[in-house]
Amino acid sequence: MNSGVLKKHIFSFGVTVIFMILPPSHILQAENLSKRVSSDRWLFRHLNLSLVTGEQLALQGASGVGKSTLLNLLAGLEEPDSGRILYYAQDLALMSEPDRLALRRTAFGFVFQAFHLMPHLNALQNVMVPCLLAGMPVNQAAEQASHLLDLLGLSQSFEAFPSTLSGGEQQRVSLARALVHKPTLVLADEPTGNLDPKTATQALDLLCNTCRSQNAALLMVTHSADAAARLDRTFVLTG
Numbered sequence: 742m743n744s745g746v747l748k749k750h751i752f753s754f755g756v757t758v759i760f761m762i763l764p765p766s767h768i769l770q771a772e773n774l775s776k777r778v779s780s781d782r783w784l785f786r787h788l789n790l791s792l793v794t795g796e797q798l799a800l801q802g803a804s805g806v807g808k809s810t811l812l813n814l815l816a817g818l819e820e821p822d823s824g825r826i827l828y829y830a831q832d833l834a835l836m837s838e839p840d841r842l843a844l845r846r847t848a849f850g851f852v853f854q855a856f857h858l859m860p861h862l863n864a865l866q867n868v869m870v871p872c873l874l875a876g877m878p879v880n881q882a883a884e885q886a887s888h889l890l891d892l893l894g895l896s897q898s899f900e901a902f903p904s905t906l907s908g909g910e911q912q913r914v915s916l917a918r919a920l921v922h923k924p925t926l927v928l929a930d931e932p933t934g935n936l937d938p939k940t941a942t943q944a945l946d947l948l949c950n951t952c953r954s955q956n957a958a959l960l961m962v963t964h965s966a967d968a969a970a971r972l973d974r975t976f977v978l979t980g
């Protein structure tokens with residue numbers, strides 16, 4: 742073995758050992774998080790939650806307990822009353838608004854409960870938005886968006902505007918939009934809540950498999966015990 746090859750072997754062995762010794766890195770940490778929605782109502786107090794890179798976590802809890810609010814806090818869309826949220830050890834509250842916006846656009850993927858599709862854009866254009874915001878060429882964005890819409894059974898609906906789509910179709914467009922730019926963290930609020938059982942299984946397969954293959958962490962709100970059981974771990978939010 743010549744010395745160049747030997748050095749390469751020693752280097753890759755060293756990298757492997759470092760990965761084995763280091764604890765898994767936290768992509769997201771919520772520390773001592775508290776949120777109050779009125780003078781006498783706290784949704785949660787001193788909540789701690791963390792996700793490691795590539796981990797899939799189900800978020801469960803009774804209706805109205807604060808799951809969507811927690812997702813909004815973790816995404817930096819709302820501010821906690823106390824506590825902090827770290828993305829790879831960076832405190833979201835200490836980032837400038839442009840940096841936080843850039844992080845949300847490039848690293849995060851969202852499936853909102855209310856979809857939040859842009860009404861003046863068709864399904865394909867809605868899914869292309871995160872790619873275009875990340876600076877991807879239009880052709881490539883269209884290719885990635887149409888591939889995901891195909892996989893979600895929406896190949897006939899590229900040109901359809903949100904108002905002409907059913908709730909389940911809008912939800913699948915919203916799911917495609919959350920994944921299309923290959924985010925590192927996907928926050929999904931009941932992403933299969935509007936789908937029939939067969940379509941829900943297909944959509945969940947796509948969500949979980951895409952996150953696994955891209956080593957993206959997934960935090961998914963779900964009322965379904967079956968859906969939760971597919972993920973690595975469940976966190977139950979209690980009032």
Ligand SMILES: Nc1ncnc2c1ncn2[C@@H]1O[C@H](COP(=O)(O)OP(=O)(O)OP(=O)(O)O)[C@@H](O)[C@H]1O
Nearest residue numbers: 778779784802803804805806807808809810811854
């Ligand atoms: N900004 C706010 N001001 C006042 N009340 C709020 C605010 N945000 C959330 N709430 C209240 O907090 C509670 C939790 O809402 P949230 O949507 O987070 O619950 P959830 O657990 O996601 O519920 P579901 O499972 O029904 O979707 C609700 O009672 C809601 O009305």
